[in-house]
Amino acid sequence: MSGFGEREGPWTRLRDGLRAYRLITVMWIRSTMTYRASFAMSLFANLVVTSFDFVAILLMFSQVDSLGGYTLPEIALLYGAAGTSFGLVDLALGSVDRLGRRVRDGTLDTLLVRPAPVLAQVAADRFALRRLGRIVQGALILGYALVTLDIEWTPLKVLIMPLMVLSGAGIFAAVFVGGAAFQFLAKDAAEVQSAFTYGGVTMLQYPPAVFALDLVRGVTFVLPLAFVNWLPALYVLGRPYPVDLPPWVPFTAPLVAIAACAAAGLVWRAGLRAYRSTGS
């Protein structure tokens, strides 16, 4: 028998994966909760450190009234939306950036022989509940933006808000998994992954008007980060996007997210197949 579950359908595999993921995360949460005070402190530290980006923006706004033509509440909407999406994925999948280390020290082999999907095992590995801090922080700033901004709500604008956060999470999930797959090849290049994950979320915190047009085109048409928050949020704010696009494009964010996840899944499988143990 080569490979577990080869004959089973994709739904069975998905169910197995989710089950394995749940069991491993519950184990890590239990172990974290053994030292509750330590957990509370690390949750707090996570909340503080993820707030630094926003503190930097606040410091900028202590000197100016607008940045790239955008006011503080408008930037808070971009920041909160990207931060919440990113936080959800960082909590669920953030551990995949340890894959390179596992390839290097050979412990990935242990995961390969277990009867559960490797991706589920890698994602749940050392599940860090303290990363809730980032979701809380992102959601608070999103809440601040929604309270402060004077938006003329339409049903479509209301609809696109949850679509934005969920699609954003889907696109970030694809970036995380694609980056992890790259580590099958590059082994100790975890920082390349950080450039796209942390770099991506940092870029999306600022309005697209700030960046060079070619960069904006790149993250719209090549690596579709613009669909995480820029396109939907600018639709809500009623602001033009720097690259000329039809008005319905922001609503394709869920499709973009699904396509990105499918692509990342293929890259992951290719990476896993190409993997040769280091033999250590």
Place this chain on the structure above:
Amino acid sequence: MYVHTGRLYATVAAGGFRRYATYRTATAAGVFTNTVFGFILAYTYIALWDERPGLGGYDQADALTFVWISQGLLAVASVLGGGFEDELMDRIRTGDIAVDLYRPADLQLWWLAGDLGRAAFQLLGRGVVPMAVGALCFTLTLPADPFTWLAFLLAVLLGTVVSFAIRFVVALSAFWLMDGAGVAQIAFLAGVFFSGMLLPLAVFPGTLGEIARALPWSAMIQVPADVFLGKSTGTDLLGAYAFQAGWALALLLTGRLLQGAATRRVVVQGG
């Protein structure tokens, strides 16, 4: 005897350099990340300085130079942590530290030498390329005077010693707390906020700015960047060095006192 110990620490420093030089893919990956972040920050700084030209006494070229210097120095000054201090804390927790204390070398000088070797590699490995990319893609303020480059290198060296001294104190806290992770986390937060990597400290408003500039973390990025930009010349330059050296001495001394107290503690604990 004195020559011998000098040679010993030089060997340790060379070891620190070589050790990091072996991580080639990791270094390339780090250069890539620093460059990506450099671009993102550079565009936000352009937006900020478009709005307020001359903010904090920097023109736009100065501000952009600041971005690339800070990306180049992040790894050198180990602002984000993850250097020798993790290893030292591990040795304290496991008791391996007892072996280190038996060695005919000073604990603090040993780790300082290794860390300076690491910093020298990071300056070459992770400092030069982002700076060169930044200079190619943006208009930067590059000093024409070779003396300014030398003055900058000295400021980087002093900043690295301050960084080492802080992390040494943080690591020694493990003698008392067993798990130094909490203290390391706080030092890391302070480093990110007060070194100037988030935003030049000159942009911090009012009293917050004054406090930030007076704390030791400003010796790591803010002070070397100002030396590079020619903001500190003549007496100001000596003042900048005195500031860095003062913090370096005070923190090294603190580390030394803690080291003495900790050594006695090891004996009491029996390792």
